[in-house]
Amino acid sequence: MSLRTKILWLGLVAFLGWATAAFYSLRLNPEVLFYRGLSEIQQIWADRLRATTATQFILVGGSSALFSVMPERAWEKDRVPLVNFGLAAGTGPQVMVLRGLAQARAGDTLLVGIEPGLLTEDGAPAGLGIQYAFAMGHPKWICDPRLDIPAMSWGSAILALRPGAYHMVTLGGKLLTRRPLYRYGIQDVSQGGWIRTAKRDFDDNPPGHGPSLSAWSTAFFQSLVRQAGEKGIRLFYVLPWAYCPPGQAEKFRQENAAFLLQVSNFMPVLQDDRLGAIQEKGLFADSSWHLNLEGSRLRTDVLVAQLLGGRMWEKADLEKFAGRE
């Protein structure tokens, strides 16, 4: 093989390899397909509400949002126009929030319910977030987010349209054991975009997170507050609920209070005296962040009461809980 042929052949292999990986990621990846389908259902609900009410509450976050808040219940019981735009944690804060911002109009309220762990780490989008944004037809959420945070270059984003070993190995395991290709199915999604699962297996490990907002999240919040202000959108932070073994709840609450204290520098934080630590395991489904039907009912009712009551945390109270008095 001549050198020229060899280089051409290797270039062709690289291109075809990338092209098939990108096709798989956008069109065949069961995880991306599920979140696309879920997003369509959530969008239909949001549009239906928009036709009925002038303003709405849009909840964005990871799977803790997706598995906890029932928009139908909030509407049918209390006439609160709530939209659940929860996604997978792997999509990252940038994609979650930009999707919510794209839906929001002046007068709406964006409820930022992103898990603390995602905000105490570098939140730059990766893997699933990039694939989801491209699959949804919104690559600009990644490459031109119009927020004062570093945008990923188009080249890097396009090169990231690949499945990765973790995905391929776990997919192989599912194929071998004839299990569903993705843990959840679109049939599990309610018309409001909330999801429930019958699965009940998770470790008792206490959920934890880093001590402070990452530099990325700080810049992200600063920019988000400015942009929301310009568009006339209100911002509230909503702390997700997580299962915490009884012995560790106090420590977790203290961590959460310290975290909320930092978030409150950017936006009001809805007051919830549980401070995110729930000790009843019976309210949870298949992870310490995923509520079951009973838990979701309770969570939705509490959230609706918070929204109607409009009570926010005072810094002094958070300082007390964080042990900084």
Added chain:
Amino acid sequence: MNFADLRFWQILLAGFLVWMALRKLAAFVRIPWEADRGMLAALSLCLLFAVGWKTLMIFLYVALLTYFSLSLARFWRVPERPLLWVLVPLQVAPLLYYKYGDFLGNGILHLQRPELTQLVIPVGISFYTFQKISFVIDTLHFRKPIPPFLDYLNYVSFFPQIVAGPIERRENLLPQVSRFQLHFNPANVGAGLPWVILGFFFKCGLADNLAEAFPRVEAGNAYLIWYANLLFGFRIYFDFAGYSFIALGLARSLGVSLTLNFCSPYCAANMADFWHRWHVSLSQWFRDYLYIPLGGGKGRRWWGNLLVVFVISGIWHGAGWNFILWGFLHGLFLIAYRVSPTSLPAGIGRTLTLVAALFSWLFFYETDFQLLMLKAASLFSPGAYGFAEMAGLGNLLLKPEGLLSLFLVGCSTLVVGLEAYSISRQGEAYGVFFRPWMLGLMILFTVWMAPGKTSAFIYFAF
């Protein structure tokens, strides 16, 4: 200057386009073009600047200090020994400050200076400082001429190897960059490209995935600790060798030969052999500038010389007691190898070397000293090898991350096996990877399997 970052390649491509355009322009206006070496230096400095202006400034401080001190000393006929006593500490000062400031100031002297904990180690400082020290010593000791400044600048700043080696000696790299000319030579590209592909396969296909699959392991379960050591051992090899191969391939594409920094270290027959195959340029540096001046393997204190060299090698790798212990351990392993009365059968020798290397990696990745001691003790405790502990390993392997790690251990073992096969058939460790179908497979594996996030090169922190 991270080869796994697209930005590096974009800047490099832009740099070459400007370079080519200027050459064309010079030809058009009929000016003889003799600026290739200047363009090479400019490109290298631009790439360093892209990492950060502070990185460039610190690099320039060491580079200019070295060159002009040597030039002035030669002009004033300053004797070699006093010059070395003054110049080498000045060269090492930024390295000491940035890399060891926190460890020495807060860890040992208890100065309680919080600003020292914030220090970020400038990229490549350990590598280029050692290269410049070797330049000073070689120039003075062998009475070599001081090269023209531009050639010197290209020698110390040559972009493929500046941030993570190989640490090149003046007799290898300086003559090559002195006669450097940019021209597209298909043979050079043909020789360099396979190394770049192999490097990306090692780094992005294997090492980055191993980083994602690395488990958090507590003390008390010896199986889990050994498994973590195995994963880390594969990861650090593929990470650093991958980087070195990309550097080698890039340099070769430009017609410059660099030292092969890795040569299938996990196929080593004994510990001495391991150090002939692992980070070769650093081993040679320590041999020539420390071990031999201390007396080398002769005399009654040879074992002391070995320990000193390996403890300093440990300190070079990182500021922490764990690194010092890691170096000390390797010193002990080598002493044990030298004093062992009989040579072991090849298979047993290889196995023992592999086990020793894997054991020592615990001291490399575990930076919490208390936990490190507990984990090391677990490895020697029969109670840590019970059925419950084995079940713990089984539980880990049944989780998705565990499955990934098992898959990667399989792939890594296959790669090391292919290296052994290549050595036995072709006499070189990586020849088998350069067959066209193997190159194609490695490209496909990298494209499909590399994780979404690239981990930083481990050795960037050194």
